[in-house]
Amino acid sequence: MSLIHKDMLAWYLLTLVMRQKLQTRxxxxxxxxxxxxxxxxxxxxxxxKEDAATSWDKLCIYRVPQYLQENDNKSYxxxxxxxxxxxxxxxxxxxxxxxxWRAVNMVMARTKHNIEMYIDAMKELxxxxxxxxxxxxxxxxxxxTEMLVLDxxxxxxLFRGADEGFSELGYDRNDPVFAMRGSMHSIQRDMVMxxxxxxxxxxxxxxxxxxxxxxxxxxxxxxxxxxxxxxMPTDEPLTRNDQxxxxxxxxxxxxxxxxxDKDRDELHCLDVFRRSLLRPSTTKPEPRLSRRRWSWKxxxxxxxxxxxxxxxxxxxxxxxxxxxxxxxxxxxxxFKNGYLEIPKLLIHDGTRSLFSNLIAFEQCHIDSSNDITxxxxxxxxxxxxxxxxxxxxxxxxxxxxLGTDSEVADLFNRLCQEVAFDPQNSYLSELSNKVDRNYSRxxxxxKAILKHKYFNNPWAYFSFSAALVLLVLTLFQSFFTAFPYxxxxx
Numbered sequence: 001m002s003l004i005h006k007d008m009l010a011w012y013l014l015t016l017v018m019r020q021k022l023q024t025r026x027x028x029x030x031x032x033x034x035x036x037x038x039x040x041x042x043x044x045x046x047x048x049k050e051d052a053a054t055s056w057d058k059l060c061i062y063r064v065p066q067y068l069q070e071n072d073n074k075s076y077x078x079x080x081x082x083x084x085x086x087x088x089x090x091x092x093x094x095x096x097x098x099x100x101w102r103a104v105n106m107v108m109a110r111t112k113h114n115i116e117m118y119i120d121a122m123k124e125l126x127x128x129x130x131x132x133x134x135x136x137x138x139x140x141x142x143x144x145t146e147m148l149v150l151d152x153x154x155x156x157x158l159f160r161g162a163d164e165g166f167s168e169l170g171y172d173r174n175d176p177v178f179a180m181r182g183s184m185h186s187i188q189r190d191m192v193m194x195x196x197x198x199x200x201x202x203x204x205x206x207x208x209x210x211x212x213x214x215x216x217x218x219x220x221x222x223x224x225x226x227x228x229x230x231x232m233p234t235d236e237p238l239t240r241n242d243q244x245x246x247x248x249x250x251x252x253x254x255x256x257x258x259x260x261d262k263d264r265d266e267l268h269c270l271d272v273f274r275r276s277l278l279r280p281s282t283t284k285p286e287p288r289l290s291r292r293r294w295s296w297k298x299x300x301x302x303x304x305x306x307x308x309x310x311x312x313x314x315x316x317x318x319x320x321x322x323x324x325x326x327x328x329x330x331x332x333x334x335f336k337n338g339y340l341e342i343p344k345l346l347i348h349d350g351t352r353s354l355f356s357n358l359i360a361f362e363q364c365h366i367d368s369s370n371d372i373t374x375x376x377x378x379x380x381x382x383x384x385x386x387x388x389x390x391x392x393x394x395x396x397x398x399x400x401x402l403g404t405d406s407e408v409a410d411l412f413n414r415l416c417q418e419v420a421f422d423p424q425n426s427y428l429s430e431l432s433n434k435v436d437r438n439y440s441r442x443x444x445x446x447k448a449i450l451k452h453k454y455f456n457n458p459w460a461y462f463s464f465s466a467a468l469v470l471l472v473l474t475l476f477q478s479f480f481t482a483f484p485y486x487x488x489x490x
Contacts, residue, residue: 060132064357078190079189123145152206160223234345277358308374320339323340323395335434335438338438359415369427386405
């Protein structure tokens with residue numbers, strides 16, 4: 001019995017000791033007031049250092065805000081290749097690094113250059129390049145410079161290979177990366193992600209080292225436009241004038257957003273691709289209702305503030321007709337003579353990621369217009385259901401390679417859920433007002449109701465005509481029957 005008591009006492013003492021140890025471990029050391037004040041000052045000094053190291057006017061490559069990523073993280077995170085510091089060293093992207101080093105070796109062998117020349121050139125651009133990225137970059141000076149050389153040479157090999165032919169650059173026809181094969185689509189999709197960009201001046205400098213000091217202004221941008229052409233949301237070919245503009249030197253007047261306020265140098269490949277999408281139209285775009293850039297009073301992430309137009313079904317009920325507009329500027333929408341003319345939009349498996357990153361760039365970059373965002377919100381307003389998608393497909397306005405019309409409707413309905421948008425600062429605001437005025441006319445609504453409910457097939461017109469003729473004949477018969485009673489013959 002005493003043995004049992006001893007065992008119980010031993011367990012009790014052991015439990016008490018363990019409890020005391022846990023309590024001691026969980027108790028934080030008491031901080032004096034002086035220590036607390038010192039820690040606050042250290043945090044303030046750290047923030048000042050970070051501010052001093054950040055050049056806000058150079059910032060152009062952003063981390064996608066968390067509120068945009070909540071619904072679709074995959075659209076913003078590269079799956080095949082990392083470019084720049086944000087995803088550098090990510091485990092699932094490391095296999096592509098071997099091919100990046102292959103590209104560097106190929107460049108050195110083809111140009112007979114030493115790697116030191118490229119390292120020194122990127123070292124000179126390091127501070128300027130770091131300023132393009134948001135927040136402090138954890139890479140050391142040497143690692144950051146190495147990344148610029150490695151990623152930059154890789155990108156230029158892809159651009160040149162797609163334009164000149166990879167075999168001309170010395171790669172085998174069955175190369176796993178440097179060949180026009182299935183993996184190239186995944187690489188292209190990753191390369192237009194906002195967090196996966198290199199400053200364009202880095203690529204310009206590296207290409208200048210490869211091709212010599214002769215004038216190469218705009219050549220990287222030109223190569224980028226051709227490389228990303230398969231991602232274009234349209235299958236309309238470039239017009240002759242467009243192609244000649246590309247072949248010349250990508251003149252800024254022909255290459256930049258037609259509705260932008262400022263003419264600035266290209267920032268990175270996503271910016272270049274966006275400008276190519278928004279190249280000028282042959283017709284003058286509708287004016288904005290307002291030129292205000294950042295009107296925080298109305299620029300809010302609120303679905304009630306994103307209503308530019310009624311959905312397709314409602315517009316059809318009001319008698320507004322739809323037809324395809326033949327132009328490769330997918331954003332160039334027009335309303336004329338009761339017809340809403342919308343260019344063809346091609347939707348493929350990379351469209352969601354492309355539009356998501358273009359919207360994220362417009363949301364983050366203060367000097368960017370909201371033209372892509374305006375277009376997506378306009379289409380989101382038009383498409384409320386799979387039936388709306390089906391009708392736009394019937395009109396030749398939407399062609400998609402997704403599974404069902406429901407997936408297309410879901411794509412548009414999710415793209416701008418958390419987007420801040422001022423409808424008065426949209427290039428489609430005046431057009432939307434014109435459509436709305438036409439929609440509100442009572443005669444148009446009555447006419448549409450009659451057409452859709454009572455005259456929705458040729459037999460209805462035939463029956464109505466027959467009934468009308470019968471009614472007229474009946475009226476004549478009644479008239480001639482009653483006439484002798486009021487005017488008897490003399």
